Amino acid sequence: MSRSEASAVAAGAYAWFRTAVRRIDPELWESWWQWLDRKFGDDTTILWTEPWPHDYWVAHGVRHAIEGVPLPLAYQTWSHRGALDDWPLFGATEWDLFPPGVSRSTSSAALDDVLAQAGPLEYDREYSLAQLISLSDELQRTSTEEASQARLQSQFIRAWLSSIVGNTFSSMFRAPSTDADLLYHVTIRRVDQAMGAFEQTHHLRMDLAEAIETFYCATWPDGLPIKVPTQQGQSLEWRDHWFWLTRELEPERLREAVGILARLLVCPPIMDAIGYLISRDRPVSALGLCVLRRCALGLRTLAWLEAAATHPWRDVRLADVATFAFAAIAPWWPRPSLALSHRSGDTKPELMKLGLWRAPDVAIDAMTVPTGESNTGMVWRLFAATPAIARVRSETYTASLWCRREVELTQYLLDHSDFLRGRIVADVSGQQTISVDRAMSSRNLQQDRSEPNQPLFPPSTLVLDVPSYPPLIIDVLAAVCTLRLLRTHYGDAAVANRIADELVAGRPVDLPPPTNHPQGWDIHYAAFAGLGRHSRRHKSPVRLARRYPKPEAALDMTEIAEQVPDLTQAQAGGVDILAALEWNREIRRWFSEHWGSRRTVIDCRRFDVSGWSDDPRHAVKRGMLQLRSEALTFVMQVAGQSVDSWPGLGYNDPPILTVYLPDQHSWIDASFALPTWVDVYASLRTLRLDRALVDAMRTALDDQFTLLAKLPRSRKPADVFAVRGGPGTPHPDRSVTVIVHRD
Numbered sequence: 001m002s003r004s005e006a007s008a009v010a011a012g013a014y015a016w017f018r019t020a021v022r023r024i025d026p027e028l029w030e031s032w033w034q035w036l037d038r039k040f041g042d043d044t045t046i047l048w049t050e051p052w053p054h055d056y057w058v059a060h061g062v063r064h065a066i067e068g069v070p071l072p073l074a075y076q077t078w079s080h081r082g083a084l085d086d087w088p089l090f091g092a093t094e095w096d097l098f099p100p101g102v103s104r105s106t107s108s109a110a111l112d113d114v115l116a117q118a119g120p121l122e123y124d125r126e127y128s129l130a131q132l133i134s135l136s137d138e139l140q141r142t143s144t145e146e147a148s149q150a151r152l153q154s155q156f157i158r159a160w161l162s163s164i165v166g167n168t169f170s171s172m173f174r175a176p177s178t179d180a181d182l183l184y185h186v187t188i189r190r191v192d193q194a195m196g197a198f199e200q201t202h203h204l205r206m207d208l209a210e211a212i213e214t215f216y217c218a219t220w221p222d223g224l225p226i227k228v229p230t231q232q233g234q235s236l237e238w239r240d241h242w243f244w245l246t247r248e249l250e251p252e253r254l255r256e257a258v259g260i261l262a263r264l265l266v267c268p269p270i271m272d273a274i275g276y277l278i279s280r281d282r283p284v285s286a287l288g289l290c291v292l293r294r295c296a297l298g299l300r301t302l303a304w305l306e307a308a309a310t311h312p313w314r315d316v317r318l319a320d321v322a323t324f325a326f327a328a329i330a331p332w333w334p335r336p337s338l339a340l341s342h343r344s345g346d347t348k349p350e351l352m353k354l355g356l357w358r359a360p361d362v363a364i365d366a367m368t369v370p371t372g373e374s375n376t377g378m379v380w381r382l383f384a385a386t387p388a389i390a391r392v393r394s395e396t397y398t399a400s401l402w403c404r405r406e407v408e409l410t411q412y413l414l415d416h417s418d419f420l421r422g423r424i425v426a427d428v429s430g431q432q433t434i435s436v437d438r439a440m441s442s443r444n445l446q447q448d449r450s451e452p453n454q455p456l457f458p459p460s461t462l463v464l465d466v467p468s469y470p471p472l473i474i475d476v477l478a479a480v481c482t483l484r485l486l487r488t489h490y491g492d493a494a495v496a497n498r499i500a501d502e503l504v505a506g507r508p509v510d511l512p513p514p515t516n517h518p519q520g521w522d523i524h525y526a527a528f529a530g531l532g533r534h535s536r537r538h539k540s541p542v543r544l545a546r547r548y549p550k551p552e553a554a555l556d557m558t559e560i561a562e563q564v565p566d567l568t569q570a571q572a573g574g575v576d577i578l579a580a581l582e583w584n585r586e587i588r589r590w591f592s593e594h595w596g597s598r599r600t601v602i603d604c605r606r607f608d609v610s611g612w613s614d615d616p617r618h619a620v621k622r623g624m625l626q627l628r629s630e631a632l633t634f635v636m637q638v639a640g641q642s643v644d645s646w647p648g649l650g651y652n653d654p655p656i657l658t659v660y661l662p663d664q665h666s667w668i669d670a671s672f673a674l675p676t677w678v679d680v681y682a683s684l685r686t687l688r689l690d691r692a693l694v695d696a697m698r699t700a701l702d703d704q705f706t707l708l709a710k711l712p713r714s715r716k717p718a719d720v721f722a723v724r725g726g727p728g729t730p731h732p733d734r735s736v737t738v739i740v741h742r743d
Contacts, residue, residue, distance in 0.1 A: 010302040011114050012121035013262035014085075017299055019120055020268070021084065021292060024275040029084045029296075032289060033059070037078055039204075039282060052371075054233025055333035056212045056290055058297055058385065061090050062334035062360045076333065085296040087328070087420045090337035090361065092388040097338070097439045103388075103426035106418035111304055114417075118303075121266050125178045128263040132157075132174060135260070153257040155244035156322070160261050162241065163329060164298035165291055166216035168194045168225065173264045180269040187273035190225075191284060194218060197225040208283040212290055216331075229630060231371045231598070233331030236630055242374040245326055246653045248319050254309045258302050265295065294329060301325045304419040311412060315404040323376050324409060327384035328419065332371065334457075336363035338440065339386040340433075341406040344660050345639060346394035347430055352661065354437040360457040362440065366664050369458045370599075370634040370655035375644065378655045383410065389425045392433060458667040462597040462723075464588060465672040466624050466633070468617040469579075470700040471530060477620070478527035478578035479503075479542045480687065484556045484585075485514035485564070493544040500540035503528040515574075517567035523574025534693040541690035552686045559585040565626045571648035572622040580623025586681060587673050588631055590717035595671065600624065603636045605659065609646050625652045636665075671723050675704040676714035683715075 021029050028035070053076060061079030080088040097103075135157075138150035161170040168190050177183060194215045200207045217235040218225035228235045249257065277288030305325040309318065338361065342351070348366065356362045363382040370378055379402065383389055389410055397403050410425050428436065469477075479500070486496035502509050503524055513520045528540065535541040560581050570577060592598045602621045604612065612618060624633055625648050634655035637643045641658075644650045657665055678701065681687070682694045698705070705711065714720045 008114060008118060008303065008306060009121065009259035010262040010299060010306045011118035013266050014115055014296075014299040014303055015118045016120035016123075016266050017271075017295055020271045021296070024271075024278065024292075028289075028292070032084050032293065033078065033080055033082075036286060036289060039286065051230060052232045052369075053209065053333055054213055054230065054331040055335060056216060056233055056331045057293060058329055058331075058335075059088055059293075060333055060335065061088065061337075079335075082421075084293055085300045086422075087297070087385050087387065088335065089387040089422050090335070092337040093422050093424055095439065095442070097388055097436060098390070098424075098426040098428060099432055099435055102428055102432070103424045104414065106413040106420070106423045106425060107416055108418045108421040108423065110417045111300070111307075111419055112421075114307070115300070115303060121263065123266050123268055124263070125267065128260070128266075129176055129178070131260045131263065133176075149250060149253045152244060152247050152249045153253055153260070155240070155247075156249065156254070156257045157261045157264070159241035159245060159326065160298065160302070161264070162216070162237065163326065164265070164294050167218055167220060167237070168215045169270065169291065171220065172270055173267060183267070183269035184273045187270050188276065191215070191277060191287065194225050195284060197227050204282060208286050211283045211287050215287055215290075229598070231632060232333060234372055236372070236628065239372045239628070241326070242323070242372070242377040243653070245323050246319050246374045246376045248317060249322065251309045251318060254318060254322060255306055258306045258309070262299065262302060265299065297329045301328050301419045304417055307417060308412065311416065314408060315401060316408045316412075317405075319376060320380065320405060320409065323374070324380040324384050325419075327373075327377060327381040329385070330373075330377075330381060332381060334360045336382070336386045337361045338388045338390065338436070339363035339382045340390050340392060341383070341403060341410070342392035343394050343397045343400050343403055344658065346396055347392050347433075348660050348664065350430055351433065352664070354433065355441055356433070356437050358457050359440060366657065367458055367667070369461055369667065370632060370657075372632050373655065374653040375655050376653055379406075385420065387420065387423050389423070390433070390436060391425065391427050392430060393427050394430055460669050461599060461667050462595050462669045462671050463599040463601045464591045464595075464597070464721075465670060466600050466602045466621050467583075467673065468615075469620060471616045472696060472700045474575065474579045474616060474619045475527055475530040476542060476689075476693070476697060477580075477582040478523075478575045479531060479540075481560060481578040481582040481585075482514070482524045482527055483542065483544050484560045484582070487544055487548060487553070488556045488561045489514045493546055493548045497540065497543045500528065500543060501538070504532050504535055504540040505538050515564055515567050517570070517574045519574060523578065526575050527578055531693065534690060534696050536690065536692075541693040543688040545686050545688055548686060555585065559589065559629070563627050563629050565628065570626055571651050572626050573619070576619040576623035577626050578623070579619045580627055583620045584624065584627060584629050584631060586684070587677055587720075588629075590677075590680075591671065591673070591721055592630070594718040595721060597671075598630055599632045599634075601634055601636055601668070601670070602654075604641065604643050604646075605636055605638045608641075609643075612643075612646050612649075622648060625649065625654055669723055671721055674708060674711060674714065674720050674722055675701040676711055677720040679713050680715065680717055680720055 018029065059078060059080035061077045063075050063077060079090055080086070135150055135154055139154060161173055165173060169187065172183060172187050172190065175183065195211060197218055198210050198214050213230055213233055214225065214227050216233065217230050217237070218227050274288045274291055278285050305322065308321050340363065351357055357364065358367060363386055365379070365382065368378060368382065373381065383406065391407060391410065398407070413423065414425055483496045483500055486499055487493050490496065499509055499511070506525065509521055513524065517523050531541055563581055565577065567574065567577065588600060602624065607615065624631070634657060635643055635649065636657050636659060639658055639660050644656060659665065678694065678697050682689045
């Protein structure tokens with residue numbers, strides 16, 4: 001199929017899939033939730049703790065009261081009572097949420113018509129695989145614009161397969177085989193392997209949640225599943241998905257990618273295997289049903305996206321449309337029943353006074369905790385699967401580019417097509433949000449802010465500040481990272497130390513550098529150049545222990561060597577990335593292990609674009625944006641700062657939280673490393689730091705020691721962190737409220 005011949009392939013795949021589900025069970029499409037309810041019941045008690053639970057079913061609601069009695073817990077409920085391809089409405093259209101005359105339903109019937117008229121796509125696996133091979137061949141070409149577009153198509157297909165059918169099945173749909181019997185049996189075997197990757201508790205709902213998360217997110221090196229950390233069902237791999245979906249595909253290329261994906265999903269042998277899984281015992285039977293549910297939602301959304309790609313958008317980018325569609329089936333929880341599109345400066349002062357502000361089922365940007373998605377993804381997650389959307393039309397609403405995008409995309413849902421049946425969109429004034437607030441209160445779901453027993457939402461969330469350091473500290477971190485890379489590359493700490501001596505002395509090194517940075521060894525010479533004055537007899541003052549522990553060597557591989565980005569494309573300096581890699585391996589890891597949070601924040605509020613680009617103190621901040629680590633990093637700015645246009649920030653598209661008012665992000669428990677981290681770092685069994693260098697590092701941090709006088713020397717990683725006033729405070733570095741030591 002040439003690009004010009006691309007048609008509504010996803011609609012045909014949807015028609016085929018619906019027929020396949022009916023062959024499994026004629027009643028399954030309409031009554032799947034009844035089957036699930038009988039087997040697993042309704043409520044699951046969920047505490048607001050890290051990591052948050054997932055909702056791969058796209059069916060869970062939230063409540064925190066039983067018969068009007070508030071409890072400091074949240075209840076994850078089965079809130080969907082519709083067809084297999086319906087999103088839950090949470091009752092949003094069953095009560096008078098908006099004043100009369102300000103809302104109307106979106107055009108979901110238009111998409112229903114397209115899907116009803118589509119004939120089932122024929123199964124042609126040879127053709128599907130040929131399309132994949134053609135795409136792969138194009139990727140092997142030189143770095144042209146066409147090859148770049150092919151890469152984006154490949155990543156699009158990878159992301160959607162991972163989301164719809166999970167990592168356990170994704171490779172099966174792409175497997176270079178047309179042997180139906182082989183595909184059937186390997187599919188079943190992989191499910192059994194995934195079930196063995198976690199320990200079952202025999203608590204049905206807990207085991208089911210664990211099974212689904214393992215099925216969708218486990219990695220499969222050497223053909224065996226390995227469970228990985230997730231946040232709201234999203235693993236580190238999902239961050240790659242969000243990154244690539246933010247890149248701009250051409251309209252025809254996007255439609256072609258949708259078509260290739262849709263044809264791959266038309267695979268009777270795998271569908272037969274899923275049908276067999278549904279007949280098995282729990283939780284495997286429910287797992288098979290979850291895959292069918294996500295296939296139904298995914299194909300419906302892809303059919304919408306295939307048409308939306310050809311619309312003549314103005315402010316909306318095609319990446320916005322693709323991300324909006326992908327967000328519609330992302331496994332976030334809790335799911336909102338109402339989303340507010342508003343101009344922050346106009347609306348937030350009054351909005352913060354309402355119960356809507358911290359209600360768990362209301363999507364507001366400032367009350368959204370980033371979970372690893374891109375900034376584009378974080379914005380569109382507010383609206384994509386939300387059944388009621390209010391556009392708060394204030395005086396300067398349309399002066400905001402993002403508000404115009406939100407209006408344009410939601411207007412498309414109203415005027416042209418929507419995948420979510422029953423959705424309503426309203427235009428309200430700031431004053432009318434008060435009546436919306438009252439309507440939400442009547443549902444007993446919105447919390448009473450005067451009730452001390454009510455759980456806060458979002459829950460208080462520990463976030464580690466990514467620091468700015470004096471140049472000496474940056475050099476030490478970058479130098480240690482160089483040593484760890486060299487030891488990993490050559491397998492010998494002694495070799496790494498000898499090279500370090502050459503680097504600190506400025507002598508040539510006749511070996512390949514440990515990274516692909518265009519400047520080769522120069523970035524490593526730069527890291528060691530400032531350390532020479534603290535050395536003895538021209539030896540490096542930073543060395544690795546001769547007996548390097550095996551567990552630490554394994555950490556070097558996973559936290560350093562495997563995290564190095566492609567430095568030929570890096571948006572930050574080499575020393576920045578080296579310093580960030582070491583800071584992330586040690587200080588950030590200490591925080592995550594002892595405090596139970598992987599969230600980090602890059603606070604840009606006190607400097608401008610030139611400071612961001614040129615000040616060596618911000619090296620770790622710049623470098624962290626380039627890493628593919630388990631840290632969930634987001635950015636803080638003040639209104640009008642436009643950090644998304646700064647070097648490295650716009651390209652990587654990290655989540656950005658904008659501060660307009662004090663306490664706006666009161667859910668953030670801002671944490672930071674005390675300067676005594678230097679003492680713990682210098683005592684690490686992997687390192688040998690000269691005493692003179694350690695003293696110089698403490699002197700470089702003298703202003704912090706002075707600010708936090710009488711600090712005891714820290715002896716272990718758990719002792720080097722503190723909690724301070726939230727990011728809404730004028731000077732967060734001067735407002736330490738409590739120091740917490742955790743074992």
